[in-house]
Amino acid sequence: MQSTPDPVTVLVVDDEKGIRDGSARIIDRMGCHALTAKNGEEGLDIIGRTDVSIVLLDLKMPGIDGMEVLKRIQTLNPDILVIIITGFATIETAIEAMKRGAYDFIPKPFEPDQLRIVVNRALEKITLKKEAANLEAERRRTLADLGTEKSRVHTIIDSLPNGIVVTNADGQVVLMNPAFGRLLSLSEDTATGDHISAYIPDEGLCQLIVEISGGRHVDFDDIPSYEFAVGGDRFFMARGRPVLGERKECLGAVVTLVDITNMKVLDRLKSEFVAKVSHELRSPLSTIHEQLALVLNDLMGQLSESEEHLLARAKEKTQGLISTIGDLLDLSRIESGTTCQEPKPVMLEELLSNIVDFLGTRAKNKSQTLTLVKPDTALPTIKADPLALESIFGNLITNAINYTQEGGEITVRVDLSGLNLRVQVIDNGFGIDERYLDKIFDRFFRVKNDKTRFITGTGLGLPIVKGLVEALKGRISVESEPDKGTTFTVLIPVD
Template sequence: MQSTPDPVTVLVVDDEKGIRDGSERIISRMGCNALTAKNGEEGLDIIGRTDAAIVLLDLKMPGIDGMEVLKRIQTMDRDILVIVITGFATIETAIEAMKRGAYDFIPKPFEPDQLRIVVNRAREKIQLQKDTVKLEAERRRTLADLGTEKSRIHTIVDSIPNGVVVTNTDGQVVLMNPAFCRLLDLGADTATGGPISAYIPDEGLCRLIVEISRGLHVDFDDIPTCEFSFGGDRFLMARGRPVLGERKECLGAVVTVIDITNMKVLDRLKSEFVAKVSHELRSPLSTIHEQLALVLNDLMGQLSESEEHLLARAKEKTQGLISTIGDLLDLSRIESGSTCQEPKPVQLEDLLGNIVDFLGTRARTKAQSLTMDRPADLLPTLKADPLALESIFGNLITNAINYTQNGGEIKVKADMTGLNLRVRVIDNGFGIEARYLDKIFDRFFRVKNDKTRFITGTGLGLPIVKGLVEALNGRISVESVPDKGTTFTVLLPVD
């Protein structure tokens, strides 16, 4: 029988006083110790000084934002459940927060009952964890025993609202709870003992679970989460971890599965809204831009210097808005999965050479050296969408030109590493501080300092690049040293 949750300390971190005060009243009436913080810095300080077990965390705050606070909490050696507070406009960020380890989320504005439900759910999980630890200390069992005996631990696992499945070192299922069967549409009488592929239809996830079960990910903290579609209209997210014995040997894997259908629906609605608004705005903005260009050409020499400057500035700004709208439409297509067209055989060094030749004119206007190091041996043919590849490397090389000083050097190198084609765009430009490296792929984020504040841009180029690379089943990474340069590395699998 599940025990009544013990009182816990709940910290509310939000820059809105109304949210803090209202949440504090509700949480105090639930018999919990309620604390509040008006920003991320104050919240981290309180966490360091108290035994806060649950944190209600606003994602959008001045100073240290919610994502950074979540990241720092994850580095602490404490089991703190983080419930992110988000609005409709930041639902994608909420999904990202869940991937990074947040326990749950609650949308603004929320009713008192919604807050009570989500906090009680977190309290119950904490209590379940405490009960599990106590029961495990009373009597140790092997994973196979858990699947065959009606133990108290088995009862606790059965009561967890998220799907839970446990495998042995061979990737065979030894335990699964009713929530897992419900999410995967398995019958209540489904027997354990089969391979994980007999229960989960996603081949990539099954392969990852087998690898975790065999101990291939014991030394890695960043085991990826996996999203997959089930039944066409439902979306699930799975997260696996190795189960270690007393001598740190791998005994198998435990995988939790949650339903993220509602978050996906909200994300799709947001993308459709952005696409619709962007389409509606692009046509009138293009008309305004053309008319401004016409006025400037027809009245050349008849305008005063200030009038000509204002019109030129307006023309420049409308062009910037048109570029932003184009980038937003590209992102919408990436999210809908319709960006990469039918793959075709591509000779990558030829494609890169054409891009380098085309952008060489821009580099020469800044007295920069833009070169490509061709591999000694011919690279294998890559089967991919050539337009997507042009967008990826065109964006990366353009960024290198923009963020490298006059007279700088930019090199493009292509070679093979393992079964992947590797392309590196290397510059000796302004560089990026370490604290920004995990943010540069966020939408609209731009590094601004004395050297870069005059560089125009939408902050959408790198998010587009990352989306296209992932759509091609590739990976992108960045290394940078301020004032010495930056290297972007793209790995693309060879079919």
């Protein structure tokens, strides 16, 4: 059964007995509890002893005047709503009192209805304020409640096979399921409440979780997955997402933990197999390619047109296989983390200039213009593997040349974007249909249509580029429109 709320206490402070008693009778009939005081000292004494919500305060009184009483009321309890009672000759003073924090004013002489209206407005504000406080209290039900609430959601989380951990805005663990403890070999009596670093041994992951908990990653697409190893033989992948409140404020983070040890073992075996097979195939294919080239050169003019075409096609195909093997070996090195050599200081503008100069001849053979656009101010030097950078931008520019019609335009633009060096390779070539944009970084995927089906390639160039960019802690994106061109954007961190 719901209890009836206590009536609101209204204090009338006025030196005129008729005003005090008449106002008190009206206020009592409104369902409020009315108190009276004949001067400021007596009113302040009542406020100090009683829970008063509204004060009707006369400005002109003997002793302490209304302005001083208003000031002291705000010091004692700023939540009290003060309604100034004033004569017509002191309206300006009443307005000044409202500027200093009074809620409203009522001029003398006033009718009972006028008093009811102004008091009702104050009562409505008190009601709204209480409702807002209740809503705020409800919203402030912290994620810590999840740790003790025996609910269906809690049961579901406990039964999940993947590890789940929830933190509050300060990065403290408020909930974790049994799978999380088993994956990280935590004791069964491990309690929540400590900082995330007390549960997860990887410093980088802890830092990422703290950032998510603090609201630094409100865009879900901006949050990377995180892989880490425990003990050198167990591998885990973590994904974190912010927990948002009704007003989109960040309340904390929820992190899922998956054991990917078997996947890592499988990837290693696959890479070792690819590397071994590739090494075994490269040597005989290179020999066959050289012998075909020798036959073509030695028997030039002695072969029929069909025989010469057959040998040329065989030579072309063996070269394609050799290129595929080279790309597969590059991918194996990327997956094993050994592709990037020791970082060195690199001036990206100079490296791009060399690549553009080198590939300029190929562009000219197709009557294309290949242009490098640099900013007016010098760009900062970055520390990276120059061979990886050459492979990235060499691949992208070569693709632009191959997939742009004769007479087309290719622009390489480099500038500074925040804390990243941004390189864009822009062409007005064949373009890529939107449905293929999320597939072009897949291995062996190639867009084939009437304009591109004669272009040779392995479909491994862009996967290699993406792997190298990510190895450099960078990002790559693409925008394209058929028959209008393509723009690849690479962001490389300065630090």
